[in-house]
Amino acid sequence: MSEIKQLAVIGAGTMGRQIALQCARQGFPVALFDLAASVLTEAEHWQRGMVDEWVASGALSADVASRIFDKICYQPKLAEALRDADLAIEAVPERIALKREVFAQLDRLLPADAIIATNSSSIRVSALEDATERRERVANLHFYLPVWDSPMVEVGGGSCTVPEVLDALTAFARAIGILPLRVEKESTGFVFNRVWRAVKKEAMRVADSGVASIEDIDRAWMIKFGREKPPPFAQMDRIGLDVIRDIELRYAAESGDPEDLPKPILTERVERGELGVKSGRGFYAYPDPAWARPEFLDPDSAEG
Ligand SMILES: NC(=O)c1ccc[n+]([C@@H]2O[C@H](COP(=O)([O-])OP(=O)(O)OC[C@H]3O[C@@H](n4cnc5c(N)ncnc54)[C@H](O)[C@@H]3O)[C@@H](O)[C@H]2O)c1
Numbered sequence: 001m002s003e004i005k006q007l008a009v010i011g012a013g014t015m016g017r018q019i020a021l022q023c024a025r026q027g028f029p030v031a032l033f034d035l036a037a038s039v040l041t042e043a044e045h046w047q048r049g050m051v052d053e054w055v056a057s058g059a060l061s062a063d064v065a066s067r068i069f070d071k072i073c074y075q076p077k078l079a080e081a082l083r084d085a086d087l088a089i090e091a092v093p094e095r096i097a098l099k100r101e102v103f104a105q106l107d108r109l110l111p112a113d114a115i116i117a118t119n120s121s122s123i124r125v126s127a128l129e130d131a132t133e134r135r136e137r138v139a140n141l142h143f144y145l146p147v148w149d150s151p152m153v154e155v156g157g158g159s160c161t162v163p164e165v166l167d168a169l170t171a172f173a174r175a176i177g178i179l180p181l182r183v184e185k186e187s188t189g190f191v192f193n194r195v196w197r198a199v200k201k202e203a204m205r206v207a208d209s210g211v212a213s214i215e216d217i218d219r220a221w222m223i224k225f226g227r228e229k230p231p232p233f234a235q236m237d238r239i240g241l242d243v244i245r246d247i248e249l250r251y252a253a254e255s256g257d258p259e260d261l262p263k264p265i266l267t268e269r270v271e272r273g274e275l276g277v278k279s280g281r282g283f284y285a286y287p288d289p290a291w292a293r294p295e296f297l298d299p300d301s302a303e304g
Pocket of ligand 1: 010011012013014015016033035036080090091092093094095098102119120122142144237238240
């Protein structure tokens with residue numbers, strides 16, 4: 001397996017734009033594609049804002065920053081985005097039929113020896129591999145949000161993935177400054193998402209059954225585990241409540257257990273269009289969510 005040098009990222013939403021930016025920051029040429037042309041424009045605007053913040057905070061030199069955007073091609077044509085790619089990372093919504101369709105398209109348009117990876121949060125690549133004619137060259141490559149603040153990626157194969165592909169992806173992860181975690185055995189939710197799933201599911205069950213408020217659950221978490229990082233409900237807002245709902249539906253479809261179905265506390269918000277940070281409201285209201293205010297944990301002023 002030759003080295004991965006040229007990337008294509010398919011889907012320029014929350015994750016695709018971050019993965020593409022991380023690759024470009026580390027010097028990899030990347031073509032970013034989305035079905036919606038407006039999303040590509042929005043993604044570029046967002047990425048430029050992010051890079052400006054890094055430069056302003058001193059995290060990145062102006063010199064390096066100036067070269068990042070030479071590496072990213074915002075490509076509205078899928079065939080062009082894939083033409084020279086060694087690796088295509090799919091980051092489209094968490095729906096198995098859609099991902100299978102995208103895998104089939106990628107298989108038709110990519111060079112024969114290119115790797116197809118999915119950034120899916122919960123779908124095993126073995127559920128997608130037979131949509132392609134290259135089952136030995138597909139993998140799960142699961143990044144975490146925000147990609148540069150949670151610099152780990154889970155790397156795992158399907159039923160036919162050859163070890164060389166996983167080695168190439170592991171080397172690639174290191175080359176873009178992200179810690180690879182090898183998933184030795186296929187597992188829905190991979191490594192950390194299995195742990196995170198237990199946390200988010202239980203947090204929603206506690207709130208949904210009226211045992212405690214969303215805010216108090218998050219307060220308890222922050223007091224125990226740290227005040228700087230978003231607690232469970234705030235983290236779900238960052239991920240996107242529609243994405244969380246889709247992941248929960250996937251787990252429920254797999255287990256067949258109605259207890260695994262998403263609870264009203266989540267589905268009602270999604271139905272109202274309250275999707276978290278990206279829509280301005282989710283479990284909290286943005287841009288100034290209550291959980292991030294100093295008084296949130298103040299014993300005298302904290303309210304439910
Ligand atoms: N949001 C997270 O924190 C997170 C973290 C890790 C993994 N993931 C996974 O990454 C994937 C994407 O999630 P997201 O949060 O970026 O979703 P998103 O909804 O923000 O973005 C998805 C993008 O895909 C585009 N799209 C839809 N159909 C397409 C197609 N056929 N071809 C090309 N583009 C298409 C949409 O226009 C949209 O811009 C999902 O599988 C999700 O489970 C998400």
